[in-house]
Amino acid sequence: MGYPSPVLQRLLYSPFLVQLVVTRRCNLSCTYCNEFDDVSEPVPTDELKRRIAKIKELGAWAVEFTGGEPMMHPEIFELVRYAKSLGFTKVMLISNAYLLNEDKVRKLSEAGLDDLQISIDGVTPNDVTVKVLRPLRKKLEAVIRAAKFRVTLNAVVGSAPPEEALEVVAYAQEHGFRPRACFIHSGDGQLNLDPAQIAVYHEIKTRLGRRFKESGDYRTRLMQGGSAPFRCRAGSRYLYVDEFGYVRWCSQQRDAFGVPLADYTSADLRRQFNTRKSCADQCTVGCVRTCSAYDEWRGQSLEPDPAQAYPATPLVQLSGKRPAARPA
DSSP: OOOOOHHHHHHHHSOSEEEEESOOBOSOOOTTOOSOBSSOOOOOHHHHHHHHHHHHHTTOSEEEEESSOGGGSTTHHHHHHHHHHTTOSEEEEEEOSTTOOHHHHHHHHHHTOOEEEEEEOOSSOOSSOOOSHHHHHHHHHHHHHHOOSEEEEEEEESSSOHHHHHHHHHHHHHTTOEEEEEEOBOTTSBBOOOHHHHHHHHHHHHHHGGGGOHHHHHHHHHHHHSOOOOOOOBTTTEEEEOTTSEEESOTTOTTTOOEEGGGOOHHHHHHHHTBOOTTGGGBOOHHHHHHHHTTTTSOOOBOOOGGGOOOOOOOOOOOSOOOOOOOO
């Protein structure tokens, strides 16, 4: 059987979204997070540009810079500008907002950023997180004044009193942000909520309406039955590229699969599109589910290839809580 044309290849298998780690270091140390360390140097800019160009070569529609805290990369504005120059449909960034100010937000706008996602864990700092509304209000006000891109405010349920997530959602709606909500999951991406958090989930669902029912309303299916099967297209429609330049299925399955991005081909996209993932039924990683939803009607026939299971490099986790960062 012949291979599809480049245009058909892109339509059938290329990534809708690639999340690219630009630095693993973070200025915070939220105790639930397993995606940061306190020692890593930023990935060199020239290397990241090579990776961005490769991602574009694979036919990706959108690229999103992540970490760690991507605003800790000294050339983040240049990276956004470079990605935009390559013609991605969307150039995106995830941040905890502590390092933002009006000048930096304006520079992100000028560089061509299309979307910024800020996750807010609650309202008041606690022993788990300082990524909360009280110390971040002035940062968010600077975003409102200077951003020419869409900003999603993501309420995180699980690291603060549950009712505080409702206040974050209300703040987003009142100040013109795009409201979203997600839930703390275990280190393998599985759901783990208590009754109070489940009650808040139902209230958030009511407030957000259709926007909360993405990917077949998988959150409700997980709540009700503990399982929400889907055909995961990680490694194809969604890529997670770690700081070492390896394509992983996602941030929570870094030890299950790994292939150097530099060696990744259209054949890898096709294989991973058709590969069943054993973690899929209980998965809570929303971006993977969203990117996979378009192809749910298409089958999967392959098992994971053991030769592509690379152990993940362990992160240097921090203990305890750092003092809240001061506004820049």
